[in-house]
Amino acid sequence: MNPDIAKYNQSQAPADREICDLLAEEIDRNLPEAESKIWHAHPVWFLEGNPVAGYSKLKDSVRLLFWSGQSFEEDGLHREGKFQAAEARYTAVTEVRLPDLQRWLVKARDIQWDYKNIVRRKGRLERLK
Numbered sequence: 001m002n003p004d005i006a007k008y009n010q011s012q013a014p015a016d017r018e019i020c021d022l023l024a025e026e027i028d029r030n031l032p033e034a035e036s037k038i039w040h041a042h043p044v045w046f047l048e049g050n051p052v053a054g055y056s057k058l059k060d061s062v063r064l065l066f067w068s069g070q071s072f073e074e075d076g077l078h079r080e081g082k083f084q085a086a087e088a089r090y091t092a093v094t095e096v097r098l099p100d101l102q103r104w105l106v107k108a109r110d111i112q113w114d115y116k117n118i119v120r121r122k123g124r125l126e127r128l129k
Contacts, residue, residue: 001028002036005043012057018093019062023055026098030105052108061089064101072107076100 001009001024009020020043027045028036034045034052044054055064069077069086076097077086090096
């Protein structure tokens with residue numbers, strides 16, 4: 001696990017830390033080619049410079065975010081923001097369904113919108129895969 005992400009996880013309350021550790025381990029396992037780092041104060045995984053998955057601690061939960069998640073067409077993910085992102089929120093590690101998470105991570109690799117160049121394109125997203 002990226003040392004900065006481990007430090008982020010350690011800074012969380014015990015129940016949230018369990019969720020964060022599980023998410024980081026599964027993302028690392030399922031996207032071994034991804035670069036991971038703290039980006040905008042939260043753990044994020046990138047494929048070829050494009051953000052694909054990450055999580056953050058909210059007031060009442062841990063939010064798992066997929067930048068292209070709306071295109072996954074998955075009931076367990078909910079629309080987030082005005083672009084293509086979708087999220088799942090967890091308050092306990094037992095709520096994380098590993099088969100769903102693993103399926104979403106495959107889709108994160110296979111279905112991507114080009115967030116890396118969104119500024120250059122003046123806020124317009126283009127589908128990469």
